[in-house]
Amino acid sequence: MSASILQVRDLHVEFNGVKAADGVSLDINEGEFLAVIGPNGSGKTTLLNLCTGYVRPKSGSIHLDGRAITGLTPRAITRRGVARAFQIPQLFSDQSVLDNMMLALAAKDGLWTMVRPLAEPARREEATALLDLVGLRDDKNRVSRTLPEGHRKLLDIAVALALKPRLLLLDEPTSGVSTLERFSLMEALMSALRTRNITALFVEHDMDVVARYANRVLVWNAGTVMAQGHPDEVFKDERVLKNVVGVA
Amino acid sequence: MRAILLIVAILAIVAAPMAAPWLQFVLTMAVAKGLAALGVAVLLRAGMISIGHAMFVAASAYGVAFLARAGIADFGLLLVLSVVITGLAGAVVGAFLIRYRAIFFAMLNLAVSMVFYALFAKLYGVTGGTDGMTIPVPTVFGIVLSEPTFKAVLFYGSVALMVVVGLAVHRYLDSPLGHALSAVHTNEVRLEYLGVPVWAVLLVAYVVSAVLAGLGGAIAGFAIGRVVPDFAFWTASGHLVLVAVLGGIGGVPGAFIGAFFLELLHTEAAAFTDAWNLIVGAALIGVIMFLPKGLYGLLTRSEVSAK
Numbered sequence: 001m002s003a004s005i006l007q008v009r010d011l012h013v014e015f016n017g018v019k020a021a022d023g024v025s026l027d028i029n030e031g032e033f034l035a036v037i038g039p040n041g042s043g044k045t046t047l048l049n050l051c052t053g054y055v056r057p058k059s060g061s062i063h064l065d066g067r068a069i070t071g072l073t074p075r076a077i078t079r080r081g082v083a084r085a086f087q088i089p090q091l092f093s094d095q096s097v098l099d100n101m102m103l104a105l106a107a108k109d110g111l112w113t114m115v116r117p118l119a120e121p122a123r124r125e126e127a128t129a130l131l132d133l134v135g136l137r138d139d140k141n142r143v144s145r146t147l148p149e150g151h152r153k154l155l156d157i158a159v160a161l162a163l164k165p166r167l168l169l170l171d172e173p174t175s176g177v178s179t180l181e182r183f184s185l186m187e188a189l190m191s192a193l194r195t196r197n198i199t200a201l202f203v204e205h206d207m208d209v210v211a212r213y214a215n216r217v218l219v220w221n222a223g224t225v226m227a228q229g230h231p232d233e234v235f236k237d238e239r240v241l242k243n244v245v246g247v248a
Numbered sequence: 249m250r251a252i253l254l255i256v257a258i259l260a261i262v263a264a265p266m267a268a269p270w271l272q273f274v275l276t277m278a279v280a281k282g283l284a285a286l287g288v289a290v291l292l293r294a295g296m297i298s299i300g301h302a303m304f305v306a307a308s309a310y311g312v313a314f315l316a317r318a319g320i321a322d323f324g325l326l327l328v329l330s331v332v333i334t335g336l337a338g339a340v341v342g343a344f345l346i347r348y349r350a351i352f353f354a355m356l357n358l359a360v361s362m363v364f365y366a367l368f369a370k371l372y373g374v375t376g377g378t379d380g381m382t383i384p385v386p387t388v389f390g391i392v393l394s395e396p397t398f399k400a401v402l403f404y405g406s407v408a409l410m411v412v413v414g415l416a417v418h419r420y421l422d423s424p425l426g427h428a429l430s431a432v433h434t435n436e437v438r439l440e441y442l443g444v445p446v447w448a449v450l451l452v453a454y455v456v457s458a459v460l461a462g463l464g465g466a467i468a469g470f471a472i473g474r475v476v477p478d479f480a481f482w483t484a485s486g487h488l489v490l491v492a493v494l495g496g497i498g499g500v501p502g503a504f505i506g507a508f509f510l511e512l513l514h515t516e517a518a519a520f521t522d523a524w525n526l527i528v529g530a531a532l533i534g535v536i537m538f539l540p541k542g543l544y545g546l547l548t549r550s551e552v553s554a555k
Contacts, residue, residue, distance in 0.1 A: 078442065107444045163442065
């Protein structure tokens with residue numbers, strides 16, 4: 001079994017009395033592509049917010065590679081190797097696709113080179129290679145706000161990949177993407193993850209996507225982990241079928 | 249094409265006082281205001297409007313006056329020291345103000361600048377109150393110059409400084425740090441999730457903008473030979489925003505184009521009517537309505553249409 005890179009232990013968080021995490025413990029293992037599924041409002045995005053420091057837990061701990069990251073800021077956690085792609089893509093909308101990528105690469109290398117331009121040849125080449133990897137090479141000179149939603153999602157993911165993360169957290173990577181584009185987006189994502197050897201957790205509502213791509217599924221319901229395991233096993237669990245998939 | 253136009257414009261500025269000597273003072277003041285407006289334009293890149301940057305113009309000019317009073321007579325040393333002092337003031341003020349955004353940032357800058365104004369105006373025993381302080385003609389590399397000669401040196405030195413500082417600021421804005429500054433305007437959340445310390449990006453920008461305003465203030469102080477509290481008054485800060493917007497914030501030359509346009513328009517309009525503000529106002533309305541990217545947008549637009 002692969003080593004655990006993220007350890008969440010006995011996490012509690014609530015908003016106005018509603019428990020978004022109620023004593024949750026979980027591990028994410030090296031090389032895994034872990035899917036988190038659950039009803040709307042069950043706290044899935046809160047899990048990502050907790051792991052990236054956007055929300056602080058009431059109690060409990062989160063460790064990345066054995067080092068505590070509980071309560072750190074999003075910036076500090078990012079610098080420790082956790083990158084995030086958002087449900088609504090978070091891009092620099094007035095800047096070109098290439099500039100979005102190069103800024104992410106520069107952020108990874110350190111911004112404090114005031115003398116060298118952002119678009120230095122090595123960085124431009126690396127950004128183009130990444131865009132190639134996710135299939136956005138032809139869009140590189142477009143202003144990012146003009147991209148179709150599927151491409152905006154891919155760019156958001158590519159920006160996160162540019163940080164060379166240890167762990168990538170994706171919030172509904174296929175939401176808002178047409179059925180036709182959904183699987184090509186996932187193929188591009190999986191190819192990038194495999195090529196770069198990145199562990200990932202993704203929150204997803206599309207069960208076909210989960211069944212096809214996840215190594216393991218974690219079912220989140222009312223702030224607790226209702227079930228977890230291989231997709232084949234989890235999708236046979238009657239509680240999951242009744243409460244989450246809605247087909248029991 | 250744009251580069252050629254800018255070189256021709258700089259050569260025209262350098263040559264203008266030879267044809268019309270009265271232009272020397274006007275153009276020196278235009279360079280000073282252009283530098284200060286460039287400082288405001290740097291912050292505008294991040295979507296942050298400062299209605300208080302005249303405080304740094306005044307701080308630098310008063311810095312020159314105090315240093316001269318303390319016995320420092322060299323032009324270069326006075327310029328460097330006053331700008332360093334202004335940069336430090338920018339770091340202190342900026343450390344507090346960069347936490348705020350939008351109207352809060354604008355109004356807090358205004359508030360702090362009015363504190364500066366009040367101090368300059370009320371500390372009569374130290375600053376001379378509303379009478380201000382005299383800035384004597386300094387020596388240049390140890391050489392004592394007559395006032396007309398110094399003013400000529402100041403003009404050509406200012407133009408050279410405008411070119412050098414303009415290139416340096418262009419480099420800064422084109423660097424990752426400069427792009428991060430623009431990104432603050434569009435998506436601060438993503439910047440944090442790239443691991444970028446937004447506060448540091450903004451603090452660097454604030455200090456750069458204060459230094460630019462300081463350079464403008466020192467040059468204006470030398471050109472006028474006196475500094476008064478009105479240098480820090482809120483209308484002076486508003487004027488800098490006006491220059492920056494008029495010129496356009498799409499590139500470094502915008503602030504200078506705005507400053508030269510406004511100074512020359514003001515001078516010409518004031519020559520034949522007391523209602524020169526009306527003419528300046530009409531020109532501004534025209535630019536805002538028809539040139540949303542400012543006067544500099546004309547250059548970039550002609551370049552785009554030429555492609």
